[in-house]
Amino acid sequence: MKKILNNPENFVTEMLDGLLKAHPDQLTYTEDIHCIVRTDSPIEGKVALATGGGSGHLPVFLGYVGKGMLDGCAVGDVFASPGAEQMLWVTQRIHGGAGVVYIYGNYGGDVMNFDMATEMAEFEDIEVRTVLVKDDVASAPPEEAERRRGVVGMVFAFKIAGAKADRGGSLDEVVAVTEKALANIRTMGVALSPCTVPMAGKPTFSIGEDEMEIGMGIHGEPGMKREKLQSADEISERMTTAILDDLQPQEGDRLAVMVNGLGATPPEELYIIYRKVHELLAKRGLSVYRAYVGEYATSMEMAGASLTFFRLDDEMIELLDYPARTPFFTQI
């Protein structure tokens, strides 16, 4: 896969420079360009929300910094965690006196660095709480759910936490509602082609013309299994079943559904998937309250898609419907 690049070493810095030039009304940075925060931060009295992680996943992570969602983001290199110091800078800048919640994916590097940042922030009397996203059912069986990685389901967590914080929720309330949301969110995905880390210059894995990876990671790491490429309907059914088996919803439950493209898969194909998913849910007596079809968390130019279900109740619906505006996500 060919890329439009300058020196690969400057990939992230140039990307951020372009992003700040394109959205000067919404985003700025603190200390270092790799520490993105809202222009209106800190917001006094509001619980501040931060995330962080490797680059190469736009709109994840920093694309959700904005009104009704996150306050700041520590930006790592491609597929690499940001450092603890960066996280501390973001934390200091967005803290509005009501505490900070870190919401991010369950990856070793990120966990270690956010833990280091937490220790440093608490040293400065900033109260920090962590909510880890572990939504990928493909990454570990239910009995080892704690080991699961966090993928695109985090976008729903950002949305719910952001709405709760914007409406004046306390630190405890924001943490509780985000954990409740995540307890009801599951994702499963398939990859059809690999992606290329600009500095590596070659694809992360290679895969045959008629094969697919089941349960790939959003960093291009191989999935659990490699299989023959299936039809859109088969893939949709497979993902739907895997999630429902894990989430165990009741007939009559309302869901938010997200069909996420990993990068190279066109929106047309995502809607073909959505069609089948909608049909399968209807058969089980499950209704779709809101559908999100598009690119919400990518792996550069990887082809493939993931499916996320979020079981809703009235509280979740109110927060999901709450307006938001970021450079990549606008809901009215």
Add this chain to the structure above:
Amino acid sequence: MKKILNNPENFVTEMLDGLLKAHPDQLTYTEDIHCIVRTDSPIEGKVALATGGGSGHLPVFLGYVGKGMLDGCAVGDVFASPGAEQMLWVTQRIHGGAGVVYIYGNYGGDVMNFDMATEMAEFEDIEVRTVLVKDDVASAPPEEAERRRGVVGMVFAFKIAGAKADRGGSLDEVVAVTEKALANIRTMGVALSPCTVPMAGKPTFSIGEDEMEIGMGIHGEPGMKREKLQSADEISERMTTAILDDLQPQEGDRLAVMVNGLGATPPEELYIIYRKVHELLAKRGLSVYRAYVGEYATSMEMAGASLTFFRLDDEMIELLDYPARTPFFTQI
């Protein structure tokens, strides 16, 4: 490039079915599922706007049907014009008594079919006007500008026309303001990889690992020239210069800028392009009033990007800023 498909023959129908299931509050259809209209159409007294064209370009065309933009869209097969009958159905359904404007790209098949539809609609006393989009500077020299094809610049035309119509503009006024907008809109693009029409099953063209197409078409048709792949900065400069030479803005002019991904090119790379473009414009004393970076018109899984400049005046700014909400485009 691998695709997530069922029977390729059903590609468009299944895509539309999924889309209607995902956005039942916003979209519905008339007579045939390939004729997408707003759920609230016809809107009495409002000038109605229709577009049409081949599939495979989401969000173009039908993705811009919604409040503050278009009223309806005739949907063709992948990269193929819709038929005259479909266009007529859309026209009949959206007509709110104030006339209909067809806004679409300058492609032979589409022109012939929209012309046939116009003849049929006028037979039913529906006043129809046509505004052809011809924004691609790479497709013909300035002296043959009438021959140019329409690409992603049409999104700005939809936005301006949609705002004018929503604010109560008359048929003449909507046509005039859309033509004025288009006189100030230019696009230029490069492709790095081809795309595959599902029913053809093989890529439209083949291209070497170190090559790029200058001025490709959004249907995967080859461009004017094939060259060695350049750096992001070189590509950005090349596109910027080509457009500015043609548009000839004055120092101090305000522009809307769109960096559009063709499908497989990640948002990160689009921002790297935007960075350079912003810098080059600043050097020429041109300011960016609004930047749009993302996928606004794609060619399935083609890698590459296009750049669009839209020279603004106060009237255009007011219309550009006007809110809009469609399944693919929300602006507040």
Add this chain to the structure above:
Amino acid sequence: MTTLISGQAVARALSRVSQALIEQKETLTSLDQAMGDGDMGITLTKIGNALLPYCADTAPDDLGKFLIGAGMTANRAGPSTMGTLLATALMRAGKVIKGKSELTPQDLADMFAAVDTGIQERGKAKPGDKTIVDAVHPANEAFAQAIAAGVTLAEAGAKALQAAKNGLDNVTPLRSKMGRASWVGERTKGKVDPGCAAFVVMLSAIIEPPSASYSQTI
């Protein structure tokens, strides 16, 4: 004695055209990929697949109505440039023989002329622009001349086909000036125009089996 072409023969000819378009799908797609968007084989196959049942199910009593209906079917099935021009051709050909149930060679010549004019009016291409017009127009002229000279239908058909092929060859070295191919510019030089090729495919199918045998089967 004037050769008369029955409605059944017209329906069979249209079926052969449909069949030929389906068979030539790959070739036409490849040609269109070289300087267009690669959809031509697909579109024309769709049209062929729509016309086959149309021909089987529609009584060719009024050949005018029969062909106009075929044109509308074609436009619904494949409204690309080539599909729309084919639809236009069928409708224009139908118009000039409204009400007739069998055709004289002169009717065929009138239909051919209407097709030529119709395609030029709808598409606004001129001879030399490197489009289907460059095959249709000389073929029409050759056919008219042959019919006027009173040769057999088989000979007139052969002359028209030769003229179409020559027309295709004549424009191959040129730069395409209309449609998508015009944007490919210089790179179209030396490449066969897909529209011309499609027309040769269709015309070959019409006169094959050779039109001499038409009179036997009617």
Add this chain to the structure above:
Amino acid sequence: MTTLISGQAVARALSRVSQALIEQKETLTSLDQAMGDGDMGITLTKIGNALLPYCADTAPDDLGKFLIGAGMTANRAGPSTMGTLLATALMRAGKVIKGKSELTPQDLADMFAAVDTGIQERGKAKPGDKTIVDAVHPANEAFAQAIAAGVTLAEAGAKALQAAKNGLDNVTPLRSKMGRASWVGERTKGKVDPGCAAFVVMLSAIIEPPSASYSQTI
């Protein structure tokens, strides 16, 4: 007479480690692509490239401060799992020798033990999870034993390296239980853990030239 390791020797060892990480970029990247995200070579090269000027520009007077500073530099340059563990290792090693400007073999053993504990505390991996711990922990134990037995530094280093290599081999057949590789599941069996490999690279660089010659150069 007790061998004493000078600050300069420590700085040189850290430079050699940096150099080795840069040189092994491709190998480490390939290993990480097979069961991770393929960034390890890149991250460790970044750290190497940051530590080289750090070693050149920073006086190793207080070796504690020197190593803690190196850890912070490493975390800034490459905060991936391996980078963060390396940073943690440097900081923990620095802590136990705070204020010292030259080191005894026992200091080295204390540092090694702190590194082992630090990595396990930060990453929460246990021996057998198939992580860097499976190379570090046995190497630490072998080194401690050797030093306690009073062998030369060169011998102790060689023993530690051998233990690290054995540790790597021992876990290769196992399934990875921590980090990204754990999600690859069964497919990690039989593949070398990239973290173990990186540790072998680093340890080899520390004791190369063989630690016997340390005492000559100090």
